[in-house]
Amino acid sequence: MKYVDEYRDGAVARRIAAAIAKAADPARSYHFMEFCGGHTHAISRYGLEDLLPANVRMVHGPGCPVCVLPVGRIDMAIQLALRPEVTLCTYGDLMRVPGSHGASLLRAKAAGADIRMVYSTLDALAIAAAEPEREVVFFAIGFETTTPPTALAIKLARARGLANFTVFCNHVLTPPAIRGILEHPDLDGVPGPRLDGFVGPAHVSAVIGSEAFAPFAREFEQPVVVAGFEPLDVMQAILMLIRQVNDGRQEVENQYIRAVTPEGNVIAKAEVAEVFELRDSFEWRGFGAVPLSGLRLRDAYRDFDAEQRFAMAEISAADNPACECGTILRGIKRPTDCKLFGTLCTPETPMGSCMVSSEGACAAHWTYGRFRDHARRNVA
Amino acid sequence: MCLAIPAEVIELLPDQMARVSLGGVGKVISVALVEGVAVGDYVVVHVGFALTRIDPEEARQTLALLAEMGQLAEAAR
Amino acid sequence: MSSEIRRRKLDLKNGRVDLSHGAGGRAMAHLIGEIFHAAFDNPMLRAGNDQAAFDVDAGRMVMTTDGYVVSPLFFPGGDIGSLAVHGTINDVAMAGARPLYLSAGFIVEEGFALADLKRIADSMAAASRAAGVPIVTGDTKVVERGKADGVFITTTGIGVAPRDLVLSSDQARPGDKVLLSGFIGDHGVAVMSQRQNLAFETTVQSDSAALHELVAAMVAAAPQGLRVMRDPTRGGVAATLNELAQQSGVGFRLDEDAVPVRPQVAAACELLGLDPLYVANEGKLIAIVAPEAAGTVLAAMRGHPLGRDAALIGEVILDDHHFVQMITSFGGGRIVDWLAGEQLPRIC
Numbered sequence: 001m002k003y004v005d006e007y008r009d010g011a012v013a014r015r016i017a018a019a020i021a022k023a024a025d026p027a028r029s030y031h032f033m034e035f036c037g038g039h040t041h042a043i044s045r046y047g048l049e050d051l052l053p054a055n056v057r058m059v060h061g062p063g064c065p066v067c068v069l070p071v072g073r074i075d076m077a078i079q080l081a082l083r084p085e086v087t088l089c090t091y092g093d094l095m096r097v098p099g100s101h102g103a104s105l106l107r108a109k110a111a112g113a114d115i116r117m118v119y120s121t122l123d124a125l126a127i128a129a130a131e132p133e134r135e136v137v138f139f140a141i142g143f144e145t146t147t148p149p150t151a152l153a154i155k156l157a158r159a160r161g162l163a164n165f166t167v168f169c170n171h172v173l174t175p176p177a178i179r180g181i182l183e184h185p186d187l188d189g190v191p192g193p194r195l196d197g198f199v200g201p202a203h204v205s206a207v208i209g210s211e212a213f214a215p216f217a218r219e220f221e222q223p224v225v226v227a228g229f230e231p232l233d234v235m236q237a238i239l240m241l242i243r244q245v246n247d248g249r250q251e252v253e254n255q256y257i258r259a260v261t262p263e264g265n266v267i268a269k270a271e272v273a274e275v276f277e278l279r280d281s282f283e284w285r286g287f288g289a290v291p292l293s294g295l296r297l298r299d300a301y302r303d304f305d306a307e308q309r310f311a312m313a314e315i316s317a318a319d320n321p322a323c324e325c326g327t328i329l330r331g332i333k334r335p336t337d338c339k340l341f342g343t344l345c346t347p348e349t350p351m352g353s354c355m356v357s358s359e360g361a362c363a364a365h366w367t368y369g370r371f372r373d374h375a376r377r378n379v380a
Numbered sequence: 381m382c383l384a385i386p387a388e389v390i391e392l393l394p395d396q397m398a399r400v401s402l403g404g405v406g407k408v409i410s411v412a413l414v415e416g417v418a419v420g421d422y423v424v425v426h427v428g429f430a431l432t433r434i435d436p437e438e439a440r441q442t443l444a445l446l447a448e449m450g451q452l453a454e455a456a457r
Numbered sequence: 458m459s460s461e462i463r464r465r466k467l468d469l470k471n472g473r474v475d476l477s478h479g480a481g482g483r484a485m486a487h488l489i490g491e492i493f494h495a496a497f498d499n500p501m502l503r504a505g506n507d508q509a510a511f512d513v514d515a516g517r518m519v520m521t522t523d524g525y526v527v528s529p530l531f532f533p534g535g536d537i538g539s540l541a542v543h544g545t546i547n548d549v550a551m552a553g554a555r556p557l558y559l560s561a562g563f564i565v566e567e568g569f570a571l572a573d574l575k576r577i578a579d580s581m582a583a584a585s586r587a588a589g590v591p592i593v594t595g596d597t598k599v600v601e602r603g604k605a606d607g608v609f610i611t612t613t614g615i616g617v618a619p620r621d622l623v624l625s626s627d628q629a630r631p632g633d634k635v636l637l638s639g640f641i642g643d644h645g646v647a648v649m650s651q652r653q654n655l656a657f658e659t660t661v662q663s664d665s666a667a668l669h670e671l672v673a674a675m676v677a678a679a680p681q682g683l684r685v686m687r688d689p690t691r692g693g694v695a696a697t698l699n700e701l702a703q704q705s706g707v708g709f710r711l712d713e714d715a716v717p718v719r720p721q722v723a724a725a726c727e728l729l730g731l732d733p734l735y736v737a738n739e740g741k742l743i744a745i746v747a748p749e750a751a752g753t754v755l756a757a758m759r760g761h762p763l764g765r766d767a768a769l770i771g772e773v774i775l776d777d778h779h780f781v782q783m784i785t786s787f788g789g790g791r792i793v794d795w796l797a798g799e800q801l802p803r804i805c
Contacts, residue, residue, distance in 0.1 A: 001385075001386070001402065001403040001720070001723070001724055001727065002386065002388070002422065003386035003422055003434055003439060004385065004386060004403075004727070006443055007443075008786065008787065010714075010785075010786050010787045010788045012446055012447065012450050013787050013788055014788055015449070015450025015451070016446065016449055016450055017788075018450075019449050019450065036382065037382075038382055038383070044791065045785070045791060046785045046786075046787040046789050046791070047784075047785045047787060047788070047789020047790045047791045048787070048789055049789065050788070050789040050790050051787075051788060051789055065805055066805070091427070091802070091804045091805045092655075092729075092801035092802035092803065092804060093730075093801065093802070093803050093804060093805055095801050096797075096798055096801065106798075106799075116654060117654060117655065117801070117802065118654045118655075119427065119428055119654060119655050119729075119802065119804060120409075120410075120427050120428025120429070121427065121428070122410060122428055123428070123654045127654075141805060142382070142427075142805040143382060145382040145384065145426050145427075145431060145805075146382065146426065146427055146805045148413050148429065148431075149410070149413075149426070149427050149428065149429045152410065152412055152413070152429070201382070202382070202384075203382040203384045203424065203426060203431060204382060206384075206424060206431050206432040207431060207432075229382075229384075231787050232446055233442075236442075236445070236446055236449065239449060255442070257435070257438040257441065257442060258434050258435050258436075258438040258439035258442055259386075259424050259432050259433075259434055259435070260432075265413060265414070265431065265432055267412075267413050267414070267415060268413045268431065271413070346797075347794075347797035348797045348798065357803070358803065366794070367792065367794045367797075368791040368792050368794070369791065369792065370780075370792060371778070371780050371782055371790065371792050372790075374778055374780075382805065383730045383803060383804055383805070385727050385728065402724045402727065402728055403720045403721060403723065403724030403727075404659070404660070404720060404721040404724060405657050405658065405659050405721050405724040405725045405728060406657060406658030406659070407657045407658065407728065425728075427804055427805060
């Protein structure tokens with residue numbers, strides 16, 4: 001695959017690893033947060049941790065839209081799907097995510113709800129057109145990447161007069177969450193590690209542009225390197241971050257120049273701005289309420305808003321109090337520090353956000369990396 | 381996690397749609413979000429939409445830089 | 458029973474299965490005669506008994522049964538019928554046995570097109586003839602509309618293995634080598650490409666095939682060196698190796714670069730956020746072999762058309778946690794874990 005395989009070359013990776021080892025100052029440590037689940041996945045899937053020196057530590061951030069969706073929103077979707085007239089369309093990622101009391105869309109489907117996995121918002125539109133007697137609701141989640149396709153589907157539904165199509169909107173924004181982490185690095189008085197820089201999102205940046213991260217470099221004096229999701233992209237970004245730290249620079253650099261420009265995708269941003277507006281606050285699972293971090297449909301498009309059409313009531317549900325996702329997402333603790341990890345909380349029975357999707361910090365460690373814990377223990 | 385992959389545009393279709401090929405696998409996607417897409421372009425595909433075009437020159441530069449970083453490390457050994 | 462039927466009574470072009478086809482009367486006799494007996498025709502079936510009787514050679518008897526439910530019923534490279542024959546032959550063959558006979562049970566949904574049922578029966582017959590393993594007895598039931606998804610098939614297979622050949626999933630030992638007979642993920646990708654709402658265009662075909670002759674070649678090459686054989690169907694190579702790790706009380710270390718994956722399968726998996734190691738196969742086998750026999754067995758596999766792309770993909774290691782580990786093509790390490798639930802597309 002062109003533009004994929006060449007960024008997965010293990011031989012180049014080992015040379016970059018050597019360059020990283022050489023650049024990293026042994027007298028200090030480096031804590032970098034990769035915000036995106038896509039980076040977390042690449043790091044775990046390709047075993048990048050094995051290629052980094054011990055004093056370069058990656059903190060897995062909250063950038064997985066499945067993980068951060070609060071339990072209450074899942075409960076709302078399940079309630080909606082159980083209405084006899086509703087066909088709920090969703091990306092496959094959401095099917096297994098647990099709501100309250102062990103409920104999930106997969107279980108609701110087994111109980112008779114009409115829930116269909118789709119690849120694209122356009123598939124949901126096609127279902128609405130083919131089955132006019134059904135109320136077709138698209139369960140929309142995702143960051144700035146996934147939002148423009150939802151916006152276009154809503155505009156197309158209006159243009160085609162599809163009155164039976166609505167969207168249950170759960171789209172969230174990246175920069176407010178990063179701001180939240182930087183403004184509140186501690187949790188319940190426990191201080192987090194000082195972050196030495198961020199690996200900025202790949203495809204989110206393709207839409208919003210690398211300049212969207214400039215405030216973090218300026219205000220919070222954080223080096224940021226926007227990076228692609230292939231393993232060599234991540235390795236190169238880590239090396240660039242180390243060099244910024246060593247040089248005392250705090251800039252936004254763009255490693256993913258083949259797909260990301262400073263201003264991003266102007267068309268996509270305009271489509272989103274036309275259809276959506278900011279919510280005052282939106283809850284992030286494991287993180288709590290983050291101001292101005294979620295989107296809802298503008299009044300002009302209220303006919304396509306499932307929350308309006310079905311008068312959906314907010315449901316608020318709490319996570320297991322023993323869950324450490326909040327501290328893990330801030331880099332204060334590691335997955336293995338959580339009492340629930342691997343006991344009550346596994347990918348089969350996730351209790352907290354970090355275990356929900358394979359991009360979550362705990363799930364990635366459980367699925368790909370937990371052999372290292374045993375190796376460490378055996379050495380000790 | 382914003383799974384998105386580069387695919388080659390092989391045919392432009394009506395209604396701002398296009399057929400793309402990803403390593404020989406075909407898929408019809410929307411190109412409504414990217415201006416002036418042409419056959420032969422590589423676009424980054426996410427949930428059935430092209431999000432951006434891959435810049436071949438920048439891609440080449442990244443690879444050259446990766447190779448150079450590696451060589452520097454080799455030379456320093 | 459079929460000998461009484463002289464005239465065609467089924468409208469094989471436009472007709473549909475109805476409840477009378479399962480009621481035990483003349484309609485059922487017509488259905489069985491014109492579709493199943495006509496397709497599977499052999500002396501034992503022709504005898505028209507409710508069972509098949511046959512002599513077998515001395516050895517270890519091997520028996521297996523498997524239910525087939527697949528959506529869609531027809532897919533590139535096969536259909537539920539060929540799958541039901543190949544899958545059961547393979548389960549017998551994985552014991553190192555020569556498969557002898559099959560039985561087939563059909564549960565058909567009211568309203569199912571007779572033409573499709575005939576197409577499936579003909580495909581089963583072709584698969585069974587090509588494999589030299591006849592379908593000698595069977596059963597047919599019809600259920601009301603909505604109580605089955607078109608047709609379900611259960612096949613039972615019986616075979617015989619040499620008395621001194623014992624292949625079992627608890628026999629993998631540290632140091633043993635892991636052989637894989639060819640490219641992985643073809644079946645799962647071919648089936649997924651046809652699924653509504655997730656569809657994509659691919660030339661990948663299901664690898665559905667009967668593996669007993671490949672197995673025979675392996676057994677002939679190194680009967681003492683074979684420890685375990687398994688066909689990695691649902692859950693793919695990952696599920697099979699995790700099961701073996703548990704059952705044998707060992708771990709595995711795989712080399713990602715050595716695992717054969719077609720570019721189109723890799724690409725389809727990228728598209729849907731799947732991992733080829735978890736995607737189903739229907740014509741591949743994994744063999745755990747003693748280290749000294751690995752070269753001989755691998756050569757025997759590569760000498761057979763169904764093992765042409767066979768590869769040594771890893772080895773059995775000592776591991777109290779029974780992890781399947783993998784050295785990635787990138788040089789790092791990872792676990793290839795059990796699948797959590799069904800493998801779902803991961804997109805956003």
